[in-house]
Amino acid sequence: GAVVSQHPSWVICKSGTSVKIECRSLDFQATTMFWYRQFPKQSLMLMATSNEGSKATYEQGVEKDKFLINHASLTLSTLTVTSAHPEDSSFYICSARDRGDYGYTFGSGTRLTVV
Amino acid sequence: LAKTTQPISMDSYEGQEVNITCSHNNIATNDYITWYQQFPSQGPRFIIQGYKTKVTNEVASLFIPADRKSSTLSLPRVSLSDTAVYYCLVGDNYGQNFVFGPGTRLSVLP
Numbered sequence: 001g002a003v004v005s006q007h008p009s010w011v012i013c014k015s016g017t018s019v020k021i022e023c024r025s026l027d028f029q030a031t032t033m034f035w036y037r038q039f040p041k042q043s044l045m046l047m048a049t050s051n052e053g054s055k056a057t058y059e060q061g062v063e064k065d066k067f068l069i070n071h072a073s074l075t076l077s078t079l080t081v082t083s084a085h086p087e088d089s090s091f092y093i094c095s096a097r098d099r100g101d102y103g104y105t106f107g108s109g110t111r112l113t114v115v
Numbered sequence: 116l117a118k119t120t121q122p123i124s125m126d127s128y129e130g131q132e133v134n135i136t137c138s139h140n141n142i143a144t145n146d147y148i149t150w151y152q153q154f155p156s157q158g159p160r161f162i163i164q165g166y167k168t169k170v171t172n173e174v175a176s177l178f179i180p181a182d183r184k185s186s187t188l189s190l191p192r193v194s195l196s197d198t199a200v201y202y203c204l205v206g207d208n209y210g211q212n213f214v215f216g217p218g219t220r221l222s223v224l225p
Contacts, residue, residue, distance in 0.1 A: 006158070036215075043202070044159070044215040093158045103149045104213065106158030 002028050002098035006107025013084055013114055021079045021110045023094030029074035030096035034104070035067075038091040050077040050094075084114040119203045124220040133190045135219050137203030140184045145207045148179060148186045153200045153218070162201075163188070198223045 003026040013019050023033055031052045036044040048069050049057040056069035066088075068080040077096075081088055095106040120138040127133045139148065147166050151159035163170055165177040165186070176189040190197060200220050204213040 004158075043217050046214065091156065095158070102147075102164040103151070103161040105161065106151075109156065109158045111156060 002026075002096075002101050002105040004094065004096055004105045004107045006094055006110055008110060009108060010111040011113070013112070015085055015114055016083055018080055018082045019084055019112060021081075021092055021094075021112075023077045023079070023096070023107050025075045025096050025098070025105075028096075028098035028100075030077075030098070031074060033071060033077040033094055033096045035069065035077075035079050036093045036095070038093060038109075044093060047079075052077075081112065084112070086114045088112065089114045118214075119205055119216045121201075121203050121216060121219045123217060124222070126222045126224060127193055128224050129194055130192050133193050133197075133221060133223075135188045135190075135201055135203075135221070136185060137188070138185045139203070139205045142183050142205050143207075146205045147207065148177065148183075149204045149206075149213070150175070150177065150188045151202045151204065153202065159202060193221075193223045195223050195225060197221065 005024045005026050007022045033050040035047045037047050038044045046059050047062045050069045050071040052071045052074050058064045066082055071077040091109050091111050093109045095104045097104045147164055149164040150162040152162050153159040163172055163175045163177045165179050167179050170177045178187045200218040202215055202218040206213045
């Protein structure tokens with residue numbers, strides 16, 4: 001089945017720095033990828049839809065200048081958390097769908113801790 | 116996007132069958148029903164998907180009545196490792212994102 005690889009699995013950074021998270025579709029091409037954020041004991045919240053070759057579509061309330069999304073190829077989307085603050089600490093997850101599969105495949109997630 | 120309603124939590128014992136029901140009253144004609152399982156600090160994992168009637172795979176069964184306004188995920192003979200959060204999602208498979216509800220936290224006890 002389809003595999004979505006997400007790196008890093010965890011990262012700790014200082015306040016004010018930027019962090020980049022990569023999401024790769026390993027064995028299929030994904031024109032669309034999705035980025036979610038999940039706080040402890042809560043459900044996944046969609047942040048943005050990443051479209052290959054065009055600008056991402058952000059959900060209401062998500063700052064596009066803070067969460068930069070780049071989908072430069074059919075197999076890679078990146079999420080950069082700029083000027084991170086402790087409140088950005090969360091679990092970030094990406095997903096994509098291989099056309100031949102049922103449902104969406106999710107990455108393993110990235111635990112971001114901002115200190 | 117169709118909204119879903121599930122029980123917040125359920126308890127079960129090892130070896131029992133667990134049925135989790137999801138309500139989706141405003142499901143659209145093109146929508147499929149998909150269930151995911153999530154363990155702590157991991158991304159959700161696809162369990163099963165269906166459109167109508169019954170679907171079965173090696174890990175679960177999905178029952179969907181004729182009106183499609185609800186669905187039931189059935190896990191046969193659960194084990195401790197089935198303790199997880201289960202999400203029911205409704206949407207099409209053509210680029211539409213899924214909106215996650217709160218899910219059902221299943222606890223399997225020895």
